[in-house]
Amino acid sequence: MLKITNLQKTFNPGTVNEKTALYGLDLHLKDGDFATVIGGNGAGKSTMLNAIAGVWKPDFGTIEIDGVDVTQMPEYRRAKFLGRVFQDPMQGTAPDMEIAENLAIAARRGTKRRFVWGVRKEERIRYRELLATLELGLEDRLSGKVGLLSGGQRQAVTLLMATLHRPKLLLLDEHTAALDPKTAAKVLEITDQIVHKNKLTTLMITHNMKEAIAHGNRLIMMHGGRIVVDVSGDEKKNLTIEQLLNLFTQASDGAVDDRMVLS
Amino acid sequence: MPFIYALPGAVAEGLIWGLMGIGVYLSFKILDIADMTVDGSIVTGACICAVLLANGFPIWLSVVAAFIAGACAGFVAGLLHTAFGIPSILAGILTQLMLYSVNLSILGGKSLVAINPRTNNLLVHMSNNPRSIIVMGIFVAATIIMLWLFFYTEIGLTIKSTGDNPHMSRAQGVNVKLNQVLGLAISNGIVALAGAMLAQYKGSANINDGRGAIVIGLAAIFIGLSVSLRIKPNFVVSMIGVVGGGIVYYIVYNFVILLGLKTEFLKMLSAIIVAVFLAVPYLKKEHFTKQRNLRSNKTKIRIGGEKNA
Ligand SMILES: Nc1ncnc2c1ncn2[C@@H]1O[C@H](COP(=O)(O)OP(=O)(O)OP(=O)(O)O)[C@@H](O)[C@H]1O
Ligand SMILES: [Mg+2]
Numbered sequence: 001m002l003k004i005t006n007l008q009k010t011f012n013p014g015t016v017n018e019k020t021a022l023y024g025l026d027l028h029l030k031d032g033d034f035a036t037v038i039g040g041n042g043a044g045k046s047t048m049l050n051a052i053a054g055v056w057k058p059d060f061g062t063i064e065i066d067g068v069d070v071t072q073m074p075e076y077r078r079a080k081f082l083g084r085v086f087q088d089p090m091q092g093t094a095p096d097m098e099i100a101e102n103l104a105i106a107a108r109r110g111t112k113r114r115f116v117w118g119v120r121k122e123e124r125i126r127y128r129e130l131l132a133t134l135e136l137g138l139e140d141r142l143s144g145k146v147g148l149l150s151g152g153q154r155q156a157v158t159l160l161m162a163t164l165h166r167p168k169l170l171l172l173d174e175h176t177a178a179l180d181p182k183t184a185a186k187v188l189e190i191t192d193q194i195v196h197k198n199k200l201t202t203l204m205i206t207h208n209m210k211e212a213i214a215h216g217n218r219l220i221m222m223h224g225g226r227i228v229v230d231v232s233g234d235e236k237k238n239l240t241i242e243q244l245l246n247l248f249t250q251a252s253d254g255a256v257d258d259r260m261v262l263s
Numbered sequence: 264m265p266f267i268y269a270l271p272g273a274v275a276e277g278l279i280w281g282l283m284g285i286g287v288y289l290s291f292k293i294l295d296i297a298d299m300t301v302d303g304s305i306v307t308g309a310c311i312c313a314v315l316l317a318n319g320f321p322i323w324l325s326v327v328a329a330f331i332a333g334a335c336a337g338f339v340a341g342l343l344h345t346a347f348g349i350p351s352i353l354a355g356i357l358t359q360l361m362l363y364s365v366n367l368s369i370l371g372g373k374s375l376v377a378i379n380p381r382t383n384n385l386l387v388h389m390s391n392n393p394r395s396i397i398v399m400g401i402f403v404a405a406t407i408i409m410l411w412l413f414f415y416t417e418i419g420l421t422i423k424s425t426g427d428n429p430h431m432s433r434a435q436g437v438n439v440k441l442n443q444v445l446g447l448a449i450s451n452g453i454v455a456l457a458g459a460m461l462a463q464y465k466g467s468a469n470i471n472d473g474r475g476a477i478v479i480g481l482a483a484i485f486i487g488l489s490v491s492l493r494i495k496p497n498f499v500v501s502m503i504g505v506v507g508g509g510i511v512y513y514i515v516y517n518f519v520i521l522l523g524l525k526t527e528f529l530k531m532l533s534a535i536i537v538a539v540f541l542a543v544p545y546l547k548k549e550h551f552t553k554q555r556n557l558r559s560n561k562t563k564i565r566i567g568g569e570k571n572a
Contacts, residue, residue, distance in 0.1 A: 053434070079436035092434070094427035097420070102431075105424055108417060109436040118420040161435070 001201040002029040002052070002169055007061030009047060009225075021047040022058070023225035029169070029218075033232075034195055034202045036212040038244075039222035040252060045205045048222070049171045052203075054078040066168045080110025083162030083200075085155065085175040092158030095147030099138065099157060102146050103127050106161035130160055134190055152183030156190055163194050170195065172204040188215070209241050219244075223252045266521055271392035273513040278399035279387070279460045280479055281509030284487070285406055286453035287480030288505055294426040294446045296344075299355030299477060303362030304336040304451040306473035308458025310369040313376045313468035316383050326386070326459050333455020334448040336362055341444030366470055374470045378463060385463045395464060402460070406453060407502040414498060422446050454480075478533050483508035485540035512536075 009022040021044045029035060039045050051058050052065075054075035062071045065081045086092050093102050104119040104127075124142060132139040134156045138149075146154060155175055162170060172191065176184035192215060195202050206212050212219055219236050221229035221244075228251035231239065283305060290298035308329035315325035336358060343354035370376050380388045387395035413419040424432045425442040432439050454476075462468040484505050491504025519532065 075433045076436050076438050079434055082434075084434045086430075091428070091430050094424040094431055096427045097423060101420055101423075104417075105420055105432075105437070106435050113417040113421050113437075115416055115418055118415050118417045 001031045001033070001066055002027065002203075003062075003064040004028070004048075004052070005062045005064075007048075007051060007063065008059045009051060009056075010059055013059075021225050022051065022061075025061070025226060027220070027227060029201055029203070032199050032201055033218055034200070034216035035204070035218040035220050036216045037203055037205045037220045037222060038207070038209065038212045038248075043222040044225040045222050046173055047225070049084075049173050049203065049205065052169070053082060053084060053171060080165075081168045083165075083167035083170045085158045085162050085170075085172050087174040087177050089151040089154040089158070089178055092161065093146045093154050095145065097146060098143050099131070099146055099149075100124055100127055100142045102157065103130075103161060103164060107164045109165045130164075131157075133193075134160070136186075150183075152179045152187055155179065155187050159187070159190060159194060163198060163200065166198055166200070168201065170200045170202040170204075172202065174205050174207060177207065191215075209244050213239050213241070213244065221248060221251060228252075266518060269517040269521065270514065271396065272389060273517045274510055275387065275389070275392050275395040275399060276461075276464065277510030277513035278396065278403055278506065279457055279464060279509075280513065281483055281506030282399070282403050282406060282460065283454050283457035283476065284480045284483030284505040284509050285403070285410070285502060286450045286457065287477060288484055288502070289410075289446060289450035289453070291481065291484065292426075292501075293423060294443060294450075296351045296426075296443065296447070297355070297477075298337075298340060298447060298450065299352060300336055300340040300358045300362070300447070300451055301355075301454045301480060302473040302476045303359035303366065304333040304455045304473075305458035305461070305476045306366045306468070306470060307332050307336055307362055307369070308455025309462035309468035309472060310366045310376070310458075310470075311455070312459035313378050313462045314369055314371075316378050316385075317376060322384055322386060322463075326456065329459035330452045330456045333458070334452035336455070337447035337449070337451030338444060340451070341447040344447075345440035345443055363470070370468065370470060375467055377467045380466055387460055387464045388466065389464055399460065402456075403506050407499060407506075410502070411499055418445075475530050475533060478530075478537050479509075479512065481537045482512050482533060482540070485537065486511050489540070 004025055004027040007022050007025040010020045012018050037045050052063055054073060062069055070078050100119050104123060128139045128142060136153050136156055176187050179187060218232035220227055229247050287301055290296050311329045311332045312325045315328055340354050340358040343349045343357060344351045386398050414423055421437040422442045425437060425439050429439045487504030487508030488501060491500045494500055
């Protein structure tokens with residue numbers, strides 16, 4: 001479903017701030033893979049997701065989604081393959097617009113926008129049902145501004161937006177990191193539901209090792225712009241935090257990150 | 264009593280500037296771009312209208328041509344910004360300067376072209392204020408209704424989201440650059456339309472009429488929104504507020520002239536009005552955050568303040 005080959009990205013080349021964030025990265029995700037991604041600060045996790053989303057072009061290497069080479073495709077055109085939720089709850093929604101309007105814009109991702117009614121009646125009924133499944137009381141606030149929602153509610157709506165039009169690949173960049181623990185757990189639970197129900201191929205970045213082990217069928221660890229650990233199946237299922245820490249210490253030459261240890 | 268006599272004229276001219284304010288609202292409030300092109304495109308509208316009328320073209324054609332010319336100006340500004348990466352403020356200033364040359368050449372090198380209200384069947388003119396008010400009222404209402412419907416369409420929704428959150432828009436497959444160009448074209452088309460009405464109303468197109476036009480448009484927006492957002496923060500009420508703001512602006516303007524303020528200070532007055540409206544929400548917010556000891560946690564302050572409400 002996703003095939004990244006020898007991907008390289010250097011920021012600010014030729015300056016003192018030169019930083020190679022992706023170092024000949026290779027990654028192959030099969031259809032239905034749900035991979036959690038961990039790694040220390042600056043390991044290149046967000047950079048990898050941004051490269052897939054097309055925020056900028058890589059220096060070299062290729063990215064294929066479902067057999068289509070998207071390496072040179074602009075961000076807005078690639079969006080039809082992708083669903084994205086960001087760390088910052090403010091990033092994923094238009095605050096001054098209604099919940100229904102946000103959902104309607106997302107539902108038309110990948111289609112040509114036309115000169116016809118932007119939110120149809122029957123859509124509202126569907127959105128109401130979908131919002132009800134979140135169990136956040138949003139089903140009665142279809143016409144309310146998204147800007148009035150809490151961070152967790154906004155992330156849940158963004159998650160819905162990302163998956164309304166079934167994406168070939170779901171990209172989650174620490175989408176629960178800005179939320180309080182209870183809300184984070186709720187959003188994570190919703191994530192699991194949606195991913196399993198739609199059998200979505202997913203990349204989920206997290207700083208929480210327990211989460212990384214508990215979710216998905218595959219675990220990827222990044223360091224220095226490369227993938228250094230890639231486990232799946234039973235090996236992943238039976239992984240302990242201790243083993244993971246050991247793997248991490250080996251891979252990163254002892255440079256353990258504080259944020260990683262916090263379960 | 265001279266003030267009462269000036270009132271109908273102030274309302275008519277205020278409606279014209281209110282229409283202009285609607286155009287500025289599209290760029291400034293909806294696209295979140297301070298578009299300086301309008302100082303030029305309002306004159307382009309006036310020039311096209313005056314010159315076409317002088318050459319015997321019918322009034323409707325002249326007005327439609329003004330709209331199209333303004334839209335082209337917005338298109339150029341949008342292209343400079345999106346395709347060539349020029350910051351939007353600068354793209355507007357550059358386009359405005361280009362338009363100065365364009366406008367001069369439309370006027371055939373003269374700085375003023377007069378329109379004869381007797382030989383032309385004008386839609387509005389200061390010799391007939393009641394008619395001008397009715398015609399402008401219809402124009403303004405039609406514009407508001409069309410925009411209101413437009414912003415409920417698929418395309419309209421993505422133009423709103425482009426200004427509201429470009430990041431989210433791109434992630435949802437919206438061509439943000441195209442929408443900015445489209446939005447600026449519509450905005451400047453409306454501004455040029457207001458310019459065409461202004462030329463008819465005053466009976467002339469003057470190369471210098473656009474100086475500070477954006478400031479008057481912003482004044483109309485701020486005066487209007489300061490009231491309408493308290494009533495109901497939806498599109499139609501905001502639009503009516505903007506038009507009302509234009510009218511209030513011209514009533515105050517006429518009042519100040521009657522009080523004997525020298526005309527050379529009028530632009531200063533306009534700028535001060537806008538500066539105050541921009542400063543007040545900022546100062547309020549600063550004061551508010553200081554009180555709460557949250558100074559380190561600086562939030563991005565949006566102009567007008569209501570977007571983050
Ligand atoms: N737009 C950018 N411009 C310059 N440097 C960047 C940019 N984006 C990322 N970097 C750099 O690339 C490196 C990798 O950053 P990235 O954001 O991918 O890390 P990460 O693994 O997501 O870390 P974190 O856990 O802190 O989110 C960092 O050194 C960062 O400073
Ligand atoms: Mg990151």
